[in-house]
Amino acid sequence: MASSQAVQASSAAARAVVPQTLGFLLLENxxxxxxxxxxxxxxMANQLAGRELYRWYTLSHDGELVRASDGLQITPDAATHIPLSLxxxxxxxxxxPHRGVTREHVAWLQAQSRLSRRLGSVCTGSWALAKAGLLDGYETSIHWECLAAMQEAFPRVPLTTRLFSIDRDRFTASGGTAPLDMMLNLIGRDHGRELAAGISEMFIYDRVRNEQDQQRVPLKHVLGTTQPKLLEIVALMEANLEEPIGLDELASYVDVSRRQLERLFQKYLNCSPSRYYLKLRxxxxxQLLKQTALSIIEVASACGFxxxxxxxxxxxxxFGVPPRDERNGIDSRQARDTPGERELRVRMSLSAPPAEPLSSxxxxxxxxxxxxxxxxxxxx
Structure with a gap:
């Protein structure tokens, strides 16, 4: 009887937990x-759970319409000066993004940081956080088109080409569908992998990518047109993953010495040619482990091992995990996670303050x- 009452009390407490509240600050374009x-x-997390795990508001500085990059206009739920329990x-x-971030945005974000909000961004939104000085020392993801400009503008922000980054109380995602992967990972950490898997099934999303997945940054974007020989060498590497070409042979194909080849990679890609070739393979x-039914032996052979x-x-x-665990979808960090280490906080009051607008x-x-x-x- 006592055990049954304890279970009922626990269930009641779970139902009484107030959802985590997110404010989405919309920059122009x-x-x-x-x-x-x-x-x-x-x-979808709310729908599958049958209760409100999350609520959200769209925000702009003045509460007026914000135009998206495709021309559609969004009416925000509130202006940033309205107090919200986020x-x-x-x-x-x-x-x-450098044109869309205003002094008012910067001041508001700094105020949110002082209130210990968790801060994140999608697409190029990390530019605003960096301008507010809130990403110094935090691993940060941004759409690959802005990588070079952001590195120059904010040298204290460690940038990565990963699809998304979760670093302590900061979470940043590059563009397109990468925020979907980031949110699924955050939801999975907070409420379990079953819920995250259920959401991906509802969205017919075959594979949830994790923090190790990289943006496919076109090398031409990184190097421009100044290094045609290096671009040619990388193209040769990409075309010969199953039967790797030796470095001396690669050098001879583009009429450079092996020493010149190594200097090119070290200067422009910050690694040796053999290391870069290994990374490609x-x-x-x-990709083959996650997207095909090939055996591990077949994958190894197809990639030149x-x-x-x-x-x-x-x-x-x-990658930090063996191929077998990668194939089975096991994240090496999951075994180490404990409830006390989960970063997402749960608020314990039943209703939002009356002054808050109704969340959609x-x-x-x-x-x-x-x-x-x-x-x-x-x-x-």
């Missing part, structure tokens, strides 16, 4: 696909109650 990719997983703040950027192996043990060793050293999450959840998937996932 933000990309609509990135905003939708961030919000839709939250809506847990997360997410900046939604897009085209020409391992990245291809990761003469033995499976050598392939497994290289793979583990580069409430309407979406009400409409979802007639769906067959409503409350179909039991949370951990």
């Amino acid at each position: 933000f990309t609509l696909i990135s905003l939708a990719s961030a919000i839709e997983p939250l809506r 847990d997360w703040v997410v900046v939604c950027g897009g085209v020409a 391992l990245t291809r192996a990761r 003469v033995s499976t043990p050598h392939f497994s060793k290289c793979y583990r050293e580069y 999450a409430v309407l979406a959840l009400t409409q979802a109650q007639g769906e067959p998937t409503y409350a179909s996932v039991t949370l951990r």
